[in-house]
Amino acid sequence: MRGDIISAKDFSRVELQDFFDKVSAIKKEAKEGNLPQCGKGKALMTVFLEPSTRTRLSFQLAMIRLGGEIVDFGQESETAIAKGESFEDTIRTLDELSPDIIVLRSDEPYSTSRAAEIARAPVINAGDGSNEHPTQALLDAYTILDSVGRLDDLRIAMVGDLKYGRTPSSLCYLMAKFNNVTTYFVAPEDLQIRDDVTGSLDRMKWHKCDRLDEVPEPIDVLYVTRLQRERMPYIMRKQTSPEKYMITPEYVHRSPHAPIIMHPLPRIGEISTEVDSLPQAKYFDQVRNGLFVRIALIIDLLGFK
Numbered sequence: 001m002r003g004d005i006i007s008a009k010d011f012s013r014v015e016l017q018d019f020f021d022k023v024s025a026i027k028k029e030a031k032e033g034n035l036p037q038c039g040k041g042k043a044l045m046t047v048f049l050e051p052s053t054r055t056r057l058s059f060q061l062a063m064i065r066l067g068g069e070i071v072d073f074g075q076e077s078e079t080a081i082a083k084g085e086s087f088e089d090t091i092r093t094l095d096e097l098s099p100d101i102i103v104l105r106s107d108e109p110y111s112t113s114r115a116a117e118i119a120r121a122p123v124i125n126a127g128d129g130s131n132e133h134p135t136q137a138l139l140d141a142y143t144i145l146d147s148v149g150r151l152d153d154l155r156i157a158m159v160g161d162l163k164y165g166r167t168p169s170s171l172c173y174l175m176a177k178f179n180n181v182t183t184y185f186v187a188p189e190d191l192q193i194r195d196d197v198t199g200s201l202d203r204m205k206w207h208k209c210d211r212l213d214e215v216p217e218p219i220d221v222l223y224v225t226r227l228q229r230e231r232m233p234y235i236m237r238k239q240t241s242p243e244k245y246m247i248t249p250e251y252v253h254r255s256p257h258a259p260i261i262m263h264p265l266p267r268i269g270e271i272s273t274e275v276d277s278l279p280q281a282k283y284f285d286q287v288r289n290g291l292f293v294r295i296a297l298i299i300d301l302l303g304f305k
């Protein structure tokens, strides 16, 4: 596919279709216990300068499932960053140790593209502040394809903190590659999608709404996100998820054409746990698909066909 994975904008439609076919093949091979052991003798380095559960562990497990090894950077407080080492020197140092892939998460927008300029090893952006999370977008789009059966002709509603979240922007960049996709951005004004994101959505039709009940039916996908309190100015942090944005079984049953319900997780009360057992709930499928998507990415970056 490519060297570094930095932005969801960098994928073409043809590449995405080809990639999702590979993910489906890997899913089947994993079920049959038949994954290629192309990771043998290779090392993947995970560098998470922000908290992570799903992304870090699924990259690590993906490499292990391919017979490879992992090295984890550990807590920032236990490394030379805590002594004041610069980001550039840290990346240079990690790269000098010759990992085969570096998976990097940081709280600073565009830091992973800076890292990719420094490192010879391919760098995967595992989240750069509020900017992007391209591998989450790949697993989100794959889950839509798997559940709805198509990526063209879709109507999507994105709900929650669209300003500070990085998964809505990346998913929009991917979905903008497909035909006839309309997205409704549902958020209060101070958490609405950023202009730099909508400015890059040439082929996508989009509308901003304040409430979920303003979104005209039918909707195929409801994509819910949490408040990113850690990125908000202090004064905004006390905000609680307003009730009008909470997804309950009543909402799902009221909706005549019940959309699938997605969330990158973690959820902090945005979706009632009573929704979990409904067939529309896909957020744990996203987690499962994330492993297969990351296996496919690693196979690609290691140059294995």
Ligand code: NCD
Residues within 6 Å of the ligand: 054, 055, 127, 133, 136, 166, 167, 225, 226, 264, 265, 266
């Ligand atoms: C997301 C992230 O880190 O951006 N989580 C994830 O990787 N699945 C979403 C979030 O933290 O809200």
